[in-house]
Amino acid sequence: MFRIHIRAIHVPTYVIFGANTDVGKTIASAALTFAFKANNPSFIKPVQTGYPVDSDARFIKSIVGSASIKTLFKYTDPVSPHLAAIQESRIVDDDDFVGKVKEEVGLSQDQAGVVFIETAGGVNSPTISGTLQGELYKRFGYDAILIGDSKLGGISTTISAYESLLLRGYKIPLILMFDSNYKNHEIIEKECKTKVILLEQPPSKHQDSEIDIKNMVSYYQRQNLDRIVEFLNDYHKNRIHDLEEMKSAKGVWWPFTQHDLVKRVMVVDSAVGDKFFVYENGKIKQLFDGCASWWTQGLGHGNTKLALAAGKAAGRYGHVISPETIHEPKHLLTQKLLELTNNHFSRVFYSDNGSTAMEVAVKMAFNTFIKRNQEKLPTDSLKIIGIQGGYHGDTIGAMDLSDPNVFNSRVSWYTGKGMWFDAPVWELSQGKHIVTNIPNHEPVQYDRLSDIFAESRSDLKGYYRELIISRLKQATEDGMVFGSLVLEPVVLGAGGMLFIDPLFQRTLVEVVREPQTWNPKSPPIPGKLYLISVIFDEIFVGMYRLGNNLPSVSPLLGVQPDITSFAKCLTGGLLPLAVTLSTDEVFQSFRGNTKMDALLHGHSYTAHPVGCSVALESLEIYKNLKGNEWNPSKILQLSKLNKIKRVNALGTVLVVELTSAESGYLSNAAGDFVKNLYENGVFVRTLGNVVYIMASQTTETKVMDEMLDLIASLLK
Known part of the structure; x- marks a missing residue:
């Protein structure tokens, strides 16, 4: 236990x-x-x-x-x-x-x-x-x-x-x-x-x-x-x-929290590895950080190697202005990121968080579309193609990349610049690997999870292709002009931890890169250049979150984007830093003789040496890790419990959706289960009736096994 x-x-x-x-x-x-x-x-x-x-x-x-x-x-x-x-x-x-x-x-x-x-x-x-x-x-x-x-x-x-x-x-x-x-x-x-x-x-x-x-x-x-x-x-x-005084949290305004409903303030005295030391009722209680502190922890709290890297850069540089300057951490990290993505990309743009990195990505994509469009299509109101339930951050531009949902329903300036597919998902339910939520199609069962991700798989490809082309044709006939495809590859995070059928996303990328098949007005683009740039939002899934050999999850889909963004695990969980990587074709669309042609975006702390130094150290540590994963046999048994609707496990991510009359982000169905987990030493946050537990890339497999046993015992 x-x-x-x-x-x-x-x-x-x-x-x-x-x-x-x-x-x-x-x-x-x-x-x-x-x-x-x-x-x-x-x-x-x-x-x-x-x-x-x-x-x-x-x-x-x-x-x-x-x-x-x-x-x-x-x-x-x-x-x-x-x-x-x-x-x-x-x-x-x-x-x-x-x-x-x-x-x-x-x-x-x-x-x-x-x-x-x-x-x-x-x-x-x-x-x-x-x-x-x-x-x-x-x-x-x-x-x-x-x-x-x-x-x-x-x-x-x-x-x-x-x-x-x-x-x-x-x-x-x-x-x-x-x-x-x-x-x-x-x-x-x-x-x-x-x-x-x-x-x-x-x-x-x-x-x-x-x-x-x-x-x-x-x-x-x-x-x-x-x-x-x-x-x-x-x-x-x-x-x-x-410690007692901190319990009042005087003056604090918490994110994603209704203050009138708060029943417990968790006073974290320190954090080491995967664990919080929490002050509660006159005692210090050790809790497993099951949400990886909002998905950031890749190498554990208080990692000394990362602290040393931060201190070294802080002592040597402090901060250095980013435009037209280079320093060693920035130079080395840039080369390392390009190398990790097999030199598919040629440029790295630095920012401070995932939401901003995605806004930068869309600026890149839309500008590239405008340059390649040859004035054949209107560009005054470009839209994105996306997946329903996708979430790309809370800044105004990032919010507009998502379909209407609970996160933007009360935001008066939300305009929803896109069209979103209700995508098929895969899950493990009652011991069976299933792709479900296929429009007008029965669920399809597979023997193994590897069968779902096999690049040779083509069973639903024709069906997906027709469905995608039909929807895009209708949208263009209605006057929509798309400047980019924006995807959270493999997993929708805040949208409910939904694991999208990789074949659907792969097919979607391929179809979007053939715009003349669904929009006869689309101008032909020679060579490798795509009229519509594909953006991967890898803020959550990137940097080894889904596997110790996966700095990027592109290999899981078998397709490469034109632009991708990383944050969260990039610095092992220590500091905020985000990057947006682009191909040379995208970068070239910003070349010109005037400053107006440049990417006019930046932040005071862009590419700060401390963050770059920590990211470099993190990537070096990731490279030498053996990796870990949730025990497949225990996951299989867990999926057979009556109280569980579905289970998904990939890399360090475990998702358990509870069977409930209520579902969605506002559901309170997991309340008692979360309370029981807390009392047994595991801190989690939920997405409604969806409970996820995020291990770090350094969590020992025996600890992961113990948590699976605990979950099973609480739900039996």
């Missing part, structure tokens, strides 16, 4: 990191534990090497006495944990490590007033598996205390360690360090803008262990440790107050 983790936030829990090895981390950890002696503290040492000769837990136990003190993984070799684990053949994978620590913290929080978890070595020392400590421990969502380096050179190592933790999403309320003649703390507190508390230098280690312990106890008694307790207690109190 899908596993969730809930921890009590009223029990402060801190991970103790050292700025380096040999900074006195264990002595400082003992000071912290000793300071909270009256609060029944708990001390956890997840990994100890050099055991039993070395034991940080044993030392702290000898100082504090009654505290709960545990060591979880012990190795005899006094080397880095990853080396000791290899040498002793006792490697522990990250999931087991995290699970064991969470279990121990949970037990401690039931009894302790404060919990300290001491790491081994420096911030970026390896753990048992080889994963860096700072990277692995972020999965707990705990705040950090950094033990600074008071030695010569310690300013650099401490600030570097501090920034490394910040980069990985840690809150660091306190830097604890020893006083020295170098006065490192003065620069560190100024640069880090974090509270620094000093301890006296500890006494030298005595050869007699009993005397050494007495000396250390006396040392701790001399320190003014109450200031640590007072500071951390105030910090924790304010931390909870801030």
